[in-house]
Amino acid sequence: MNELVFFINNVIIAGSVTGSIYAIGAVGVTLVFSIMRFAHFAHADMMTFGAFMVLLLTMAFPGVGGAVGLPTPIVMLPLAMVLTALLAVGIDKAFYKPLRAHGVKPIVMVIASLGVTLMLQGLIRLFAGTGSQNLYLAGERKEIYRLDVPFELATRPIIVTEPQIILFILTIVCVVGLHLFLNRTRLGKAMRAMSDNPDLARASGINTNHIVAVTWVVAGGLAAIAGTLLSLDVTFKPDLSFFLLLPIFAAAIVGGVGHPYGAIAGGFVVGFAETLAVFNWTVLLRPIAHLFPEWVEIPRNLAFVGTEYKIVVPFFILVAILVWRPTGIFKGKVI
Amino acid sequence: MPSIIDVRHVYKAFGGLKVINDCSIQVEEGSITGLIGPNGAGKSTLFNIIAGALLLDSGQILLDGEDITNRPANELFHKGLLRTFQIAHEFSHMTALENLMMVPPQQAGESLFDAWLKPGLVRQQEDEVRRKALEVIDFIGLHHVRNELAGNLSGGQKKLLELGRTMMTDARVVLLDEIAAGVNRTLLGDLVDNIERLNREMGYTFLVIEHDMDMIARLCDPVIVLAQGSVMVEGSIEEIRNNPQVIEAYFGSNVA
Numbered sequence A: 001m002n003e004l005v006f007f008i009n010n011v012i013i014a015g016s017v018t019g020s021i022y023a024i025g026a027v028g029v030t031l032v033f034s035i036m037r038f039a040h041f042a043h044a045d046m047m048t049f050g051a052f053m054v055l056l057l058t059m060a061f062p063g064v065g066g067a068v069g070l071p072t073p074i075v076m077l078p079l080a081m082v083l084t085a086l087l088a089v090g091i092d093k094a095f096y097k098p099l100r101a102h103g104v105k106p107i108v109m110v111i112a113s114l115g116v117t118l119m120l121q122g123l124i125r126l127f128a129g130t131g132s133q134n135l136y137l138a139g140e141r142k143e144i145y146r147l148d149v150p151f152e153l154a155t156r157p158i159i160v161t162e163p164q165i166i167l168f169i170l171t172i173v174c175v176v177g178l179h180l181f182l183n184r185t186r187l188g189k190a191m192r193a194m195s196d197n198p199d200l201a202r203a204s205g206i207n208t209n210h211i212v213a214v215t216w217v218v219a220g221g222l223a224a225i226a227g228t229l230l231s232l233d234v235t236f237k238p239d240l241s242f243f244l245l246l247p248i249f250a251a252a253i254v255g256g257v258g259h260p261y262g263a264i265a266g267g268f269v270v271g272f273a274e275t276l277a278v279f280n281w282t283v284l285l286r287p288i289a290h291l292f293p294e295w296v297e298i299p300r301n302l303a304f305v306g307t308e309y310k311i312v313v314p315f316f317i318l319v320a321i322l323v324w325r326p327t328g329i330f331k332g333k334v335i
Numbered sequence B: 001m002p003s004i005i006d007v008r009h010v011y012k013a014f015g016g017l018k019v020i021n022d023c024s025i026q027v028e029e030g031s032i033t034g035l036i037g038p039n040g041a042g043k044s045t046l047f048n049i050i051a052g053a054l055l056l057d058s059g060q061i062l063l064d065g066e067d068i069t070n071r072p073a074n075e076l077f078h079k080g081l082l083r084t085f086q087i088a089h090e091f092s093h094m095t096a097l098e099n100l101m102m103v104p105p106q107q108a109g110e111s112l113f114d115a116w117l118k119p120g121l122v123r124q125q126e127d128e129v130r131r132k133a134l135e136v137i138d139f140i141g142l143h144h145v146r147n148e149l150a151g152n153l154s155g156g157q158k159k160l161l162e163l164g165r166t167m168m169t170d171a172r173v174v175l176l177d178e179i180a181a182g183v184n185r186t187l188l189g190d191l192v193d194n195i196e197r198l199n200r201e202m203g204y205t206f207l208v209i210e211h212d213m214d215m216i217a218r219l220c221d222p223v224i225v226l227a228q229g230s231v232m233v234e235g236s237i238e239e240i241r242n243n244p245q246v247i248e249a250y251f252g253s254n255v256a
Helices: A002-036 A043-060 A064-068 A072-101 A106-128 A162-184 A186-196 A198-203 A208-233 A241-254 A260-278 A282-291 A312-324 B043-050 B073-078 B096-101 B112-117 B119-139 B155-167 B185-201 B213-219 B237-241 B244-251
Strands: A144-147 A158-161 B003-014 B017-028 B032-036 B058-063 B081-083 B173-177 B205-209 B223-227 B230-235
Touching (some): A002 A043, A002 A158, A002 A162, A002 A208, A002 A241, A002 A260, A002 A282, A043 A072, A043 A106, A043 A208, A043 A241, A064 A072, A072 A106, A072 A208, A144 A162, A162 A186, A162 A260, A186 A208, A198 A208, A208 A241, A241 A260, A241 A312, A260 A312, B003 B043, B003 B205, B017 B043, B017 B205, B017 B230, B032 B043, B032 B185, B032 B213, B043 B081, B043 B205, B073 B081, B096 B119, B096 B155, B119 B155, B155 B185, B185 B205, B185 B213, B223 B237, B230 B237, B230 B244
Parallel strands (some): B032 B223, B081 B173, B173 B205
Antiparallel strands (some): A144 A158, B223 B230
8 A cells, every 4th residue: 555655656647747747837838829920948947037026025025824724925925926927028029020020930939939948047046046947935834734555555645735735726727717717708719819810919909018017927927836836845956957858848839739628738748748657566565476487586776767857758759759750749820 | 984993002021122112102082993914013012011011112092082091991890891802711619600790890799898887788789799790690591500610611611701791890991802702603693693783772883803703704803913013004894805906915925
């Protein structure tokens, strides 16, 4: 039984955590793509920026969380989302809008977003330093819940931390909220319309500049959530989210670029693929070792790839999807 | 008669190619004005400039005396200037009915705050829009395909949907870009009837690009002939038909 608990802790929970973060990140990437038709590489650093804002706000108002019974970074998250959304709209106004006005090719926008990536990373490093910092400041600590499994043989508990539970809740809220936004509100429908046919959207009286701004607000807000929860789960680092760029793009492409529900599914596919690939299967095989013939010796480590090579998993998925099913699981392109 | 659209000395070049060359036209309020000309005369380009889809190089465009030069299409829409597309455009991933429901301007649901704070008002308006859309879809004879994805409709049905879109709001001027192309004869009759009815009953002004001379003859007065980016002649269809310059432009000098 302990082995099963180990599996739940290391695959189910860990996979859900990475999956949720990839999913929220990939939704932002995919929304930006479906409206503006370019791959926004600076998305990961918008995530870092959101987490950085939370760090600053938590430093400025420590102990606020104690008053409402939540960790202070979570209380500061809405404000950080607003700030990140403003940053996203500002970046668009300053860098992408002039390029759009000149009608440049998407690849130029992609390169511009690479520039924004470097700029954002530099700025965050300048103010936050290059080291890692804990979002839980003095006086607060990460709650860890140990859930005992009601079986005789299981002596080890299932472990989840408070930020992980908050992450699961927020992921569900984001997915439901996004669904209602895109399908129920006129603004969401206008976004769908614009991703379908921008010329017709304009000729139907939809203010496409307004839609672009709304897209950045949504993408920025989601990026702040993803970045903050990632930093809460581990620690804050200036280059933390940058290394998520590949899995997030893999998730968006797996789900079909421009398809938000696909991005969510893609996020979990990539997340679980990663955790399953680094999981040491020997742990599960050992209890049934006596069933094997004697000459079979179970190796000590039976993972597909070592933890340090985790990044090859999304890379492999990305290549495989591009070769065998370039449109993704769901057919992409429009919301 | 006052002119509702006044195009003054417009120039537009794509690279070295001068497509619109000192073009000035007036469209009278309440008229159905035809715009014809050989291929490459600049008809669609002129349309795109008036509708705000292309920026002009120089010149001026007035809508009912108001300068609308280089305003974006969505702004013009709210001023009552609508257009259809030569190659029918549709929101392919929405149903025919949803396509029409996208159109009406200034709904409460447009604002993010209203969507959350006044769901009752938004729903009431949605219901109104839906009623209107159902009326329009009956009018253009697409009731039986209203719940099909617009991308799956036939070319002719998409054209009807284009016309339906202009009926969803109180338009003043509608630019029709080859609305008849690809529509069968029976539907075409309905289309012409609808255009006339909208003109007569709702007071729509139409500016029509068309290659079908029968349709032009039946519908349009006056007719403007465009050639090489500027107005060649303007007048009633009879005058145009008998004008030697026009015949030459269309058929080459050996016919005339």
